[in-house]
Amino acid sequence: MTNTAPVSARRDLPEAPLLVAAHGGTPSRIPVWFMRQAGRSLPEYRRVREGVAMLDACMTPELVCEITAQPVRRHKVDAAILFSDIVVPLKAAGVDLDIVPGTGPVVASPVRSARDVAALPELEPTQVAPVAEAIGLLLGELGDTPLIGFAGAPFTLASYLIEGGPSRNHERTKALMHSDPETWHALLGRLSDVALGFLRVQIEAGVDAVQLFDSWSGALSERDYREFVLPHSTRVLTGLADAGVPRIHFGVGTGELLGAMRQAGADVVGVDWRIPLDTAVRRLRQAVPDGPAPVVQGNLDPALLFAEGPALEREVNRIVAEGRAAGGHIFNLGHGVLPDTDPDVITRVTELVHGLQPGAE
Numbered sequence: 001m002t003n004t005a006p007v008s009a010r011r012d013l014p015e016a017p018l019l020v021a022a023h024g025g026t027p028s029r030i031p032v033w034f035m036r037q038a039g040r041s042l043p044e045y046r047r048v049r050e051g052v053a054m055l056d057a058c059m060t061p062e063l064v065c066e067i068t069a070q071p072v073r074r075h076k077v078d079a080a081i082l083f084s085d086i087v088v089p090l091k092a093a094g095v096d097l098d099i100v101p102g103t104g105p106v107v108a109s110p111v112r113s114a115r116d117v118a119a120l121p122e123l124e125p126t127q128v129a130p131v132a133e134a135i136g137l138l139l140g141e142l143g144d145t146p147l148i149g150f151a152g153a154p155f156t157l158a159s160y161l162i163e164g165g166p167s168r169n170h171e172r173t174k175a176l177m178h179s180d181p182e183t184w185h186a187l188l189g190r191l192s193d194v195a196l197g198f199l200r201v202q203i204e205a206g207v208d209a210v211q212l213f214d215s216w217s218g219a220l221s222e223r224d225y226r227e228f229v230l231p232h233s234t235r236v237l238t239g240l241a242d243a244g245v246p247r248i249h250f251g252v253g254t255g256e257l258l259g260a261m262r263q264a265g266a267d268v269v270g271v272d273w274r275i276p277l278d279t280a281v282r283r284l285r286q287a288v289p290d291g292p293a294p295v296v297q298g299n300l301d302p303a304l305l306f307a308e309g310p311a312l313e314r315e316v317n318r319i320v321a322e323g324r325a326a327g328g329h330i331f332n333l334g335h336g337v338l339p340d341t342d343p344d345v346i347t348r349v350t351e352l353v354h355g356l357q358p359g360a361e
Contacts, residue, residue, distance in 0.1 A: 009136070009139070009204065009205060009206040010139070010147075010203075010206040010207060010208050010245070011139060011144075011206070011208070013144055013146055013208060015028065015144075016031075016078070016144060016145070016146045016208070017029050017030070017031035017078050017358075018031035018033070018078045018079045018146050018208075018209070018330055019146055019208060019209065019246065020328075021295065021328035021329060021330050021358075022209060022246035022248070022267060022268050022295055022328060022330065023246065023267075023295075023328070024292055024293060024295055024327040024328045025328065026358055027328075027358050028358070029078075029353075029354050029358060030320060030323075030329065030331055030353050030354065030356055030357075030358045031078035031079065031330050031331065032077055032078055032330070032331040032332065032349070032350050032353040032354065033071075033077040033078055033079040033080075033081065033148075033330070033332060034071070034075075034077065034332060034333050034336075034337050034346060035081070035250075035332060035333055035335060035336040035337065036336030036337040037071040037075065037077060037081065037337055037346070038067050038068055038070055038071050038080070038081065038083045039067075039083075039336075039337065039339075040339040041337050041338070041339060041340070041341040041342075041343055041346070042070055042071065042074065042343055043343075044070050044074075045067055045070055048063060048066055048067060049063075049067070053098075053099075054085060054099040054101075055085070055087075055088065055091055055098065055099055057083070058083065058084050058085055058088050058131075059088070059092070059130045059131070060130065061130050061131075061133040061134040061136075061137055062134075062137065063083075064082070064083045064084070064130075064131070064134035064137075064138075065134050065137040065138050065141055067083040068080050068081070068082055068083045068134070068138055068147070069138065069141050069142060071346075072142060072145050074343060074347065075343070075346050075347045075350045076347070076350060076351075076354075077145075077350055078145065078146070079145060079146045079147070079148050079208075079209070080138065080142055080145055080146070080147050080148065081147075081148040081149075081150065081211070082131070082134070082135065082138075082147065082148065082149050082150060082202065082207065083134075084131065084150065085099065085105075086105075086150075086151065086152025086156065086157065086213055086215075087099065087105045087152065087157070087160065088128070088131070088198075089123050089127075089128060089151065089194050089195070089197070089198040090157065090161075090194065092123065092127040092128050093120075093121040093122065093123040093124070093127055093194065094121040094127075095107065095120070095121065095161075096108035096109060097160075100165075103165060103166065104165060104166045105160050105165060105166070106164065106165040107160060107161055107164045107165060110161060110162055110163065110164040110172075111158075111161040111162055111187060112162060112172065112176060113183065114180075114182070114183045114186065117183055117186050117187045117190060118186075120187075120190050122190075122193065122194075123193070123194045123197045123198060125197065125200075125201050128198060128201050131198075131201065131202065131205070132201050132202070132204070132205035133205075135147065135149070135202060135205035135206050135207060136205060136206065138206075139206045146208035146209060147206070147207045147208050147209075148207060148208065148209045148210065148211055148248070149199060149202030149203065149207035149209070149210045149211075150199075150202075150210060150211040150212070150213055151194075151195040151196075151198045151199045151202075151210070151212060151213070151236075152195060152212075152213050152214075152215070153195060153212045153213060153214035153215075153217065153229075153232075153233050153236065153249075153251075154188040154191040154192050154195060154229070154232040154233060154236065155188065155214055155216065155217050155220075155228075155229045155232070155233070156213065156214050156215045156216045156217065157191045157194065157195070158173060158184075158187055158188055158191055159173045159216045161187070161191075162176055162187075167216075169219075170216060170219050174219075174220075174224075177224070177228050181228070184228060185228075185231075185232075188228075188229070188232040189232065189235075191232070192232045192235045192236050195212065195236045196235070196236045196239045196240070199212075199236070199240060200240070200243075203240065203243050203245055207245065208245060209245050209246040209247075209248060210240065210245055210246075210247055210248065211247075211248040211249070211250060211270070212233065212236060212237060212247065212248070212249050212250070212266075213250055213251075214229075214233065214249070214250070214251040214254070214261075215251060215252055216251075216252070217229060217251040217252075217254055217257060218251050218252050218253025218254045218255075218257065218272075219253070220257070221256075222256050222257055222260060225257050225260055226260055230260050230263070230264055233249070233261070233264040233265075234263075234264045234265055237249065237264050237265030237266055238264075238265040241265065246267045246268055247265060247266055247267045247268070248266065248267070248268040248269075248270055248297060249261045249262075249264060249265075249266035249268070249269055249270065250269075250270030250297070251270070251272075252272050252334075252335055253272060253274060254272065255271075255272070255274055255275035255280070255283075258271065258275075258280055258283045258284055258287070259283050259284060259286060259287030259288075260287070262284050262287050262288055262291075262294060263287055263288060267295060268295045268296065268297050268328070268330065269284055269294065269295070269296055269297070270296075270297040270298055270299075270332065271296050271297065271298035271299040271334065272298065272299055272334035272335055273298070273299050273300065273301035273302075273333075273334030273335075274334070275299075276322050277296055277298060277299055277319060277322035277323045277325065277326065277329070278322040278323075278325040280296055280298075280299075281294055281296060281325040281326045282325075284296070284326075292327055293326065293327025293328075294326055294327055295326055295327050295328035295329070295330070296323060296326045296328075296329055296330070297329075297330040297331075297332050298319070298330075298331075298332050298333070298334050299319060299332070299333070299334040300315060300316065300319055300331075300332070300333050300334060300349070301315075301333070301334055302333045302334065302335055302336065302337060302338050302341070303338070305333075305337070305338070305341045305342070305345050305346065305349070306338075306340075306341070306342075306345075309348075312345070312349070313352060316331075316349060316352050316353060316356075317356070319331065320353065320356050329358075331353045
């Protein structure tokens with residue numbers, strides 16, 4: 001793929017709260033959306049997905065459009081996130097994998113040698129054309145609600161490929177990283193191409209922001225992250241610097257990595273629930289002391305959506321107050337909506353956040 005900047009078909013949404021906050025401005029209201037907001041918590045999602053395999057659904061434009069728009073209609077959130085999966089570009093390129101219900105992505109032939117890396121297929125834009133088509137449908141469906149595209153970060157994709165599926169300890173991944181760094185960097189270079197190419201397709205199709213998910217990077221020490229992961233995430237994020245869209249970077253358990261994640265080129269850093277937002281902001285400021293005030297996204301514990309009303313309201317207010325330390329705050333969860341979450345609670349949290357005053361301390 002070429003390195004030219006994407007030419008986007010996206011809408012002009014200068015007043016959209018999410019985009020104003022992402023750029024460090026003061027929005028008309030605190031923007032809120034929820035990771036995994038389009039999914040198993042919604043009965044309308046379960047109805048339209050019935051009998052359709054996950055990866056098939058992700059490559060069916062009309063279905064992607066419908067599922068992506070469902071939480072915007074129901075909850076009145078400030079952004080839609082494209083219904084997809086981080087392994088979609090790998091599958092589209094020709095990697096033999098599937099998403100097994102109850103397990104997650106499973107790779108038929110794990111990648112554990114230089115020969116395996118060399119055999120990985122490259123992603124061509126035409127292979128993810130259905131995703132671009134779905135985005136085109138969504139531009140007409142969402143009105144003035146921004147659409148967030150996303151991709152899996154190189155490390156998290158590598159972990160699935162090396163382990164053959166989800167892993168608790170990432171032992172094969174870490175072993176390859178340290179014992180054969182040349183092969184490791186070759187693999188992450190290939191996966192950087194995949195992530196960057198997939199995001200470019202989405203930007204050209206019209207998404208208004210992008211999020212790079214590094215779900216498993218919290219398993220690493222900061223030293224290992226900086227040596228083995230940061231150069232590749234930087235390549236993806238800086239490769240989109242001239243695309244004109246906010247770049248969000250998120251990982252789970254990454255409190256010790258936040259500074260490095262911002263240095264990778266993120267405009268917005270997602271924060272999970274393990275660290276207060278104001279503490280995260282201090283770390284982000286220290287990482288780029290001469291840069292603009294950091295913008296954060298997060299960070300309600302998804303489990304607290306099961307709490308009683310007063311307890312949940314107290315936590316929402318705390319997080320919003322802590323977020324005032326940042327240059328901008330996008331309210332979200334610290335990870336994804338859990339499958340058994342009551343959708344009405346998500347709607348109530350959205351309304352609660354919208355009723356609070358945006359702005360700095």
